[in-house]
Amino acid sequence: MKKHTLSESEKLDWIQLIRSENVGPITFHRLLERFETAKKALSALPEFASRGGKKSKIKICSRSNAERELKTINSSGIELIAATEPSYPDLLRAIPDAPPLIFVKGNKDILNRKTVAIVGGRNASINGKNFARKIGRELSEAGLVVVSGMARGIDAAVHEGALYAGKNSSELGTGGTVAVLAGGVDVIYPKENSGIYDSICECGAVVSEMPIGTKPQASHFPRRNRIISGLSKGIVVIEATARSGSLITARMAGEQGREVFAVPGSPSDGRNDGANSLIKQGAALVDSTDDILNVLDSMFIQPLSEDYDNGFAHAQSKNIDENQVDEARENIINCLGATAVQINEIIRECHLPAAIVSIVLLELELAGRLERHAGNKVSLLLQDMDF
Numbered sequence: 001m002k003k004h005t006l007s008e009s010e011k012l013d014w015i016q017l018i019r020s021e022n023v024g025p026i027t028f029h030r031l032l033e034r035f036e037t038a039k040k041a042l043s044a045l046p047e048f049a050s051r052g053g054k055k056s057k058i059k060i061c062s063r064s065n066a067e068r069e070l071k072t073i074n075s076s077g078i079e080l081i082a083a084t085e086p087s088y089p090d091l092l093r094a095i096p097d098a099p100p101l102i103f104v105k106g107n108k109d110i111l112n113r114k115t116v117a118i119v120g121g122r123n124a125s126i127n128g129k130n131f132a133r134k135i136g137r138e139l140s141e142a143g144l145v146v147v148s149g150m151a152r153g154i155d156a157a158v159h160e161g162a163l164y165a166g167k168n169s170s171e172l173g174t175g176g177t178v179a180v181l182a183g184g185v186d187v188i189y190p191k192e193n194s195g196i197y198d199s200i201c202e203c204g205a206v207v208s209e210m211p212i213g214t215k216p217q218a219s220h221f222p223r224r225n226r227i228i229s230g231l232s233k234g235i236v237v238i239e240a241t242a243r244s245g246s247l248i249t250a251r252m253a254g255e256q257g258r259e260v261f262a263v264p265g266s267p268s269d270g271r272n273d274g275a276n277s278l279i280k281q282g283a284a285l286v287d288s289t290d291d292i293l294n295v296l297d298s299m300f301i302q303p304l305s306e307d308y309d310n311g312f313a314h315a316q317s318k319n320i321d322e323n324q325v326d327e328a329r330e331n332i333i334n335c336l337g338a339t340a341v342q343i344n345e346i347i348r349e350c351h352l353p354a355a356i357v358s359i360v361l362l363e364l365e366l367a368g369r370l371e372r373h374a375g376n377k378v379s380l381l382l383q384d385m386d387f
Contacts (some may be wrong), residue, residue, distance in 0.1 A: 006082045012066045013038035014082055018100050019061035019069075020045060022366045025097040025209075029083075030362050045366060051329075052360075052367030072212055078185055079104040091115065092230040095256050096376070099209035099227065105185040106205035110145055110176050114300050116292060117147040117228050117253075119246040120154025120238035121271050128239040128271070129157040131263065135236065136161025138289040140175040144296075147231050149224060150179035150200075154238050154246075156193055163199050177204040178231065182224040183216035184208055207231070225249040226256075233299050234259035236286060240274030247274045250283070255374060259295055261286045320355050328352050332360045333380070336370075340377035 006014065017038040018028050023045075031041035042060060049058040073080045081088050083100050089111040092098050104111070116139055120132060136146050136158040146162040148155040162177035179200050183189055185208045188197045200206055209227065210220060225248050229235050235253040237260070240246035250260050262283040265272025279285050284295055328350065335346050347357050361378055364370035371379050 003084055003086050003088075005085050008070070010038065011080065011082065012063065012070060013042065014101060015066040015069055016061040016063065017042055019066065019211075021059040022049070022368050024365075024372070025099055026372055027362060027365050028100045029096075029098070030358060034359070034362070048363050049366040049368075052363030052365070053369055054367035058366060069211060073103070076186065076212060077105070078212060079108050081108065087112070089115075089231055091232065092227065095226070095230040097226060098230065101209065102227075103185045103208050103210070103212065104205055106201045107176075107203070108205060110178060110205050111207070111231065113145045113175065114143065114296075115145045115147050115178070115232045116296060117232035117235040117249070118154070118158040118238065119148055119225075119228065119235065119240075119249050120158075120275075121240050121244055121246065122151050122153040122155075123271065124153035124157070124239050125269070125271065128154060128265070132157035132238050133161035133164070135238075135286075135289055135292070136177070137165045139292065140165035140177065142175070142289065142293055144175040144293075145178055145204075146175060147178045147180065147228055149228055150181060150189075150193055150196060150206075152190055152192070156196055159196050159200060163196070163203070166203050179204070179206045180224055180228045180231065181206060181208040181216065182210070182220035184210050184212045184214040186212050187215060189216050221245055222248055226252045229253035229256055229258055232258060234261060234292065234296050236261040236263065236292060237275045237278055237283070238263045239265060239271045240278075241271055242273040242277065244274045247278070250278055252374070259284065259299065261292055261295075263287070320353075320359060325356055325359050328356050329360050329363075332357055333364070336364075336378065336380040338379055338382055340371075340373040340375075340379040342375065342377050344376070346378075 017023055035041040035044055045058050045060055081102050081104060083093055083098055087108050118136060132154045139146050140162040146158055148158045150159060159177050159179060166176055177200055185206045188194050229249050229252045235250060235258055237246050237250050253260050260278060260283040262275040262278040263286045264276055264279055267276060286292060331350050332346060335349050347354050361370060369381055371381055
């Protein structure tokens, strides 16, 4: 699908679809692949959910609710950008679970510049935060946009460094900074970073996929992390513990084909365990800004496709005979269990075209019977298992 700007009516369709029951980002893109427009997909939701085994009626976001949301957005000075639109970040558009809609407060144009992410622990040392500020400032001075999550510790220091570069440089090449939030773009979290937030809104951008007014919850942060890595060509990890959310972001970056960097630290400080482990696993070691720039410079010249397909266009699901789907459904369901399995394994085991498997999985997900996992894996939810 070629990039195009949505009309207000189309944006309402997109809001309705993504706010409907059991419709996540991957499901949204699959539905758009299948039906070409969100309006047609909305009409098909009840039938697809029923074929997937849903007993009750699927809950579809009402037009009036979508209209209220869009009215609030338009009156707030916040931009709502759809994945087909030219101002949507190209790097983020390329990941399989790209947010169909993102909210942007600030300068949306910064999102399509050269970007690198830096993340790390909240309980950071003074040395760790000082190094994060230095790297953030120097990368911004080199013309890169620095992306982070505006959390306490390393994230805040990174933004401070990039903001300092912007305020204290007359050079046009200064990059800037982007904060990706786990709540709505209008919800400052943590409150202590309100000054950083205001500065980013003035000379950078704040981004989220969550509706305006959404308070951040624990379950939102992994979703936020995939956007941080998805916006960036590479990700740098500083002072991350072995159980840090920064390692989740690094794993997502690897799955998205991004370069992973890590700053080494003393093994006697547990705050360095995660970053040191990443280096053992092959992450590029960083002790200066040049270590990052030398790797990324060549990567930034690689063009991205102008098409919007999230890697799904190969499935050709629009041309599938529904009788084939009916015949294959039971076989595909029998391949599923409580343990996540790769979709490619289901395709090989069932000897079926990818498009047919894709449609059946879509039906099951809309019925609330399927869960998607990282690495293109799926599992059947426990309530649908026979014991």
